Amino acid sequence: MARFHPPTLHFAFCYILIALTTNPSILLASEDDEFSIIDSDSNLFHQDYSPPAPPPPPPHPPSVSCTDDLGGVGSLDTTCQIVSDSNLTSDVYIAGKGNFYILPGVRFYCATPGCSIILNITGNFSLGNSSSIFAGDFELAAHNASFLNGSVVNTTGLAGKPPSQTSGTPQGIEGAGGGHGGRGACCLVDDTKLPEDVWGGDAYSWSSLQKPCSFGSRGGSTSKEVDYGGLGGGVVKLEIKLLLEVNGSVLADGGDGGTKGGGGSGGSIHIKAQRMTGSGRISACGGNGYAGGGGGRVSIDVFSRHDDPSVFVHGGSSNACPENAGGAGTLYDAVPRSLIISNHNKSTDTETLLLEFPYQPLWTNIYVRNKARATVPLLWSRVQVQGQISLLCDGVLSFGLQHYASSEFELLAEELLMSDSVIKVYGALRINVVVLRESSVIHSNANLGVHGQGLLNLSGPGDWIEAQRLVLSLFYSIHVGPGSVLRGPLENATSDSVTPKLYCENEDCPVELLHPPEDCNVNSSLSFTLQICRVEDINIAGLIKGSVCSFSQGEDHCCPLYWNDKCIRNG
Numbered sequence: 001m002a003r004f005h006p007p008t009l010h011f012a013f014c015y016i017l018i019a020l021t022t023n024p025s026i027l028l029a030s031e032d033d034e035f036s037i038i039d040s041d042s043n044l045f046h047q048d049y050s051p052p053a054p055p056p057p058p059p060h061p062p063s064v065s066c067t068d069d070l071g072g073v074g075s076l077d078t079t080c081q082i083v084s085d086s087n088l089t090s091d092v093y094i095a096g097k098g099n100f101y102i103l104p105g106v107r108f109y110c111a112t113p114g115c116s117i118i119l120n121i122t123g124n125f126s127l128g129n130s131s132s133i134f135a136g137d138f139e140l141a142a143h144n145a146s147f148l149n150g151s152v153v154n155t156t157g158l159a160g161k162p163p164s165q166t167s168g169t170p171q172g173i174e175g176a177g178g179g180h181g182g183r184g185a186c187c188l189v190d191d192t193k194l195p196e197d198v199w200g201g202d203a204y205s206w207s208s209l210q211k212p213c214s215f216g217s218r219g220g221s222t223s224k225e226v227d228y229g230g231l232g233g234g235v236v237k238l239e240i241k242l243l244l245e246v247n248g249s250v251l252a253d254g255g256d257g258g259t260k261g262g263g264g265s266g267g268s269i270h271i272k273a274q275r276m277t278g279s280g281r282i283s284a285c286g287g288n289g290y291a292g293g294g295g296g297r298v299s300i301d302v303f304s305r306h307d308d309p310s311v312f313v314h315g316g317s318s319n320a321c322p323e324n325a326g327g328a329g330t331l332y333d334a335v336p337r338s339l340i341i342s343n344h345n346k347s348t349d350t351e352t353l354l355l356e357f358p359y360q361p362l363w364t365n366i367y368v369r370n371k372a373r374a375t376v377p378l379l380w381s382r383v384q385v386q387g388q389i390s391l392l393c394d395g396v397l398s399f400g401l402q403h404y405a406s407s408e409f410e411l412l413a414e415e416l417l418m419s420d421s422v423i424k425v426y427g428a429l430r431i432n433v434v435v436l437r438e439s440s441v442i443h444s445n446a447n448l449g450v451h452g453q454g455l456l457n458l459s460g461p462g463d464w465i466e467a468q469r470l471v472l473s474l475f476y477s478i479h480v481g482p483g484s485v486l487r488g489p490l491e492n493a494t495s496d497s498v499t500p501k502l503y504c505e506n507e508d509c510p511v512e513l514l515h516p517p518e519d520c521n522v523n524s525s526l527s528f529t530l531q532i533c534r535v536e537d538i539n540i541a542g543l544i545k546g547s548v549c550s551f552s553q554g555e556d557h558c559c560p561l562y563w564n565d566k567c568i569r570n571g
């Protein structure tokens with residue numbers, strides 16, 4: 001059983017809202033007094049998302065020698081040059097005080113799954129024009145490093161074992177993709193489930209996304225007898241003191257599963273340098289296959305960047321269901337502390353899991369874009385960043401679980417900016433400053449409280465906020481542009497939509513839910529479905545619709561006004 005321990009809600013400043021407890025027992029504390037997610041549907045969580053920290057690595061063996069072991073010229077304490085192809089047959093550790101050059105056109109490889117090449121030198125490293133390194137795990141520590149035009153570090157499909165207790169490799173014979181940063185796709189059609197509830201291998205190693213080091217996972221097979229799944233992507237770590245030049249390719253993609261196997265998931269790439277230049281390619285994508293593998297994890301910690309290499313972490317393509325590629329992996333940009341989830345416009349129903357967010361320090365920005373679908377599959381959580389949460393180009397961000405619509409989230413950011421994107425909430429959500437553009441939608445099948453100190457701007461046609469019960473409060477200004485809609489309840493409520501109850505009836509609920517603050521709270525005896533409260537200024541060119549609306553302007557009282565089943569329009 002998976003168990004999450006999202007932080008309980010301790011607000012320094014309080015305006016809370018809306019609990020909703022269609023099924024209060026879901027919120028029961030477990031024996032160890034932490035909220036746990038229900039275990040009745042173990043299928044949903046067939047894995048532990050945060051494997052324990054691995055034991056410290058064993059000390060390195062002594063370094064191999066340049067000439068005897070590697071067939072090179074020179075010495076590792078001056079300059080070692082690899083002048084001809086070198087087929088290593090087992091892990092190597094290479095260390096010295098000099099330079100290490102792999103000359104143009106040379107292949108330096110240990111091409112068995114999981115085989116590791118670790119290079120630790122004090123001088124320069126260079127991988128020549130058209131040279132290649134193949135390995136499962138390539139780690140380089142050097143002063144400067146150049147990966148020249150046409151060169152490749154290729155750990156594609158050469159993963160060793162992924163961390164234990166992960167289920168990145170799907171079970172069954174559906175030919176599903178492996179998971180890692182994103183889930184693997186599964187082409188099975190199950191009409192009893194939502195498309196996003198069907199996936200292959202699961203995601204893992206969220207907790208190490210800032211310093212990713214896990215192998216990708218193998219895809220599934222379509223046959224019981226033969227394992228056709230593509231292997232996972234390997235691991236690349238570059239720790240360069242000064243200057244890193246990437247004009248070649250650095251690859252940790254998942255292996256291809258062909259027509260009978262799922263793609264492997266992308267592996268991990270962790271780059272740390274003072275300065276990075278070049279126009280190469282850095283990629284930890286899911287492998288293609290019967291169903292595509294999930295993207296891997298990339299983290300880039302570089303202080304100064306020039307004509308950046310391009311970075312890719314998208315899911316692999318699914319031959320059997322082209323509309324549903326593997327889920328996007330994660331790209332963490334360490335200097336601005338930003339997380340980017342992009343599926344490179346590959347359409348998918350397969351999700352990227354976002355779990356707990358760090359508090360000290362907070363991340364700055366989160367971008368979900370280019371058809372990525374990110375989800376926070378928890379019951380309680382605070383998703384907090386310092387800057388912006390931005391959903392662009394068909395990005396989807398969902399909170400909670402469709403089957404348990406009583407989740408509750410707080411989303412804290414300077415700004416939530418949405419363009420042609422969707423937020424789905426299964427439960428309640430609190431957010432601050434919100435701007436919706438180009439047909440963006442915030443949808444909740446239960447209570448949605450949107451509370452902020454700034455502007456709520458639904459700028460034009462297709463921009464909607466809708467929920468079974470919608471409460472907007474504390475905004476300085478609400479702008480509902482032409483063609484925009486604020487609506488409660490949902491027009492076409494489905495069976496998973498819940499009639500929300502206010503306040504939590506369970507003793508174990510956080511105190512804020514039992515005793516909401518006085519100002520602007522929601523009085524459960526009022527049967528409204530849309531409330532706008534303590535908002536300075538409202539400008540409505542679009543539509544506000546609710547069966548009963550309770551408006552209140554001004555500081556110290558909420559005086560309800562009702563419009564039964566009537567649309568309100570005004571200038």
Ligand SMILES: *[C@@H]1O[C@H](CO)[C@@H](O)[C@H](O)[C@H]1NC(C)=O
Nearest residue numbers: 086087088089109110111112
């Ligand atoms: C490299 O060595 C291994 C083991 O000796 C062998 O199986 C493999 O074929 C060699 N690869 C090449 C390209 O020579």
Ligand SMILES: *[C@@H]1O[C@H](CO)[C@@H](O)[C@H](O)[C@H]1NC(C)=O
Nearest residue numbers: 095119120121139140141239
């Ligand atoms: C490289 O070797 C030095 C000692 O020579 C050691 O201090 C350092 O930790 C090593 N770096 C890596 C990444 O192994």
Ligand SMILES: *[C@@H]1O[C@H](CO)[C@@H](O)[C@H](O)[C@H]1NC(C)=O
Nearest residue numbers: 122123124143144145242243
């Ligand atoms: C690394 O590159 C910089 C700039 O090209 C150079 O000044 C420095 O000497 C190089 N470092 C080493 C160890 O050669």
Ligand SMILES: *[C@@H]1O[C@H](CO)[C@@H](O)[C@H](O)[C@H]1NC(C)=O
Nearest residue numbers: 098099123124125144146243
């Ligand atoms: C390392 O490379 C830089 C240029 O990239 C060069 O200036 C420097 O002399 C090289 N260092 C050594 C020790 O060869």
Ligand SMILES: *[C@@H]1O[C@H](CO)[C@@H](O)[C@H](O)[C@H]1NC(C)=O
Nearest residue numbers: 104105128129130131149150
């Ligand atoms: C790269 O190597 C190829 C042959 O391997 C050669 O034709 C080409 O000129 C080289 N390019 C550079 C920029 O050195």
Ligand SMILES: *[C@@H]1O[C@H](CO)[C@@H](O)[C@H](O)[C@H]1NC(C)=O
Nearest residue numbers: 129148149150151247248279
């Ligand atoms: C790098 O190689 C590609 C082809 O492999 C070529 O199109 C490009 O011009 C080269 N760039 C440089 C700077 O040599």
Ligand SMILES: *[C@@H]1O[C@H](CO)[C@@H](O)[C@H](O)[C@H]1NC(C)=O
Nearest residue numbers: 132152154155156157249251
């Ligand atoms: C990397 O390795 C994979 C698997 O062996 C291979 O399919 C791919 O062509 C390689 N990529 C490059 C650029 O060498």
Ligand SMILES: *[C@@H]1O[C@H](CO)[C@@H](O)[C@H](O)[C@H]1NC(C)=O
Nearest residue numbers: 146148149246247278279307
């Ligand atoms: C790397 O690529 C950049 C931009 O394409 C180019 O200016 C630079 O000369 C290249 N460096 C090498 C060593 O090929």
Ligand SMILES: *[C@@H]1O[C@H](CO)[C@@H](O)[C@H](O)[C@H]1NC(C)=O
Nearest residue numbers: 342343344345346370371393
């Ligand atoms: C994805 O699509 C958007 C909008 O069509 C476009 O602006 C963007 O450049 C595309 N991105 C990629 C990586 O293809």
Ligand SMILES: *[C@@H]1O[C@H](CO)[C@@H](O)[C@H](O)[C@H]1NC(C)=O
Nearest residue numbers: 435437455457458459477479
């Ligand atoms: C709302 O956003 C639109 C598009 O960004 C902008 O044109 C408009 O001025 C904004 N309205 C307000 C009141 O800021």
Ligand SMILES: *[C@@H]1O[C@H](CO)[C@@H](O)[C@H](O)[C@H]1NC(C)=O
Nearest residue numbers: 464466485487490491492493
């Ligand atoms: C609700 O259903 C009606 C009829 O099927 C449809 O015309 C309308 O667009 C739907 N509304 C929404 C918000 O999906």
Ligand SMILES: *[C@@H]1O[C@H](CO)[C@@H](O)[C@H](O)[C@H]1NC(C)=O
Nearest residue numbers: 518521522523524525526560
């Ligand atoms: C809720 O509203 C009812 C009717 O207006 C009122 O009697 C009651 O005191 C209110 N409760 C709270 C907690 O404000």
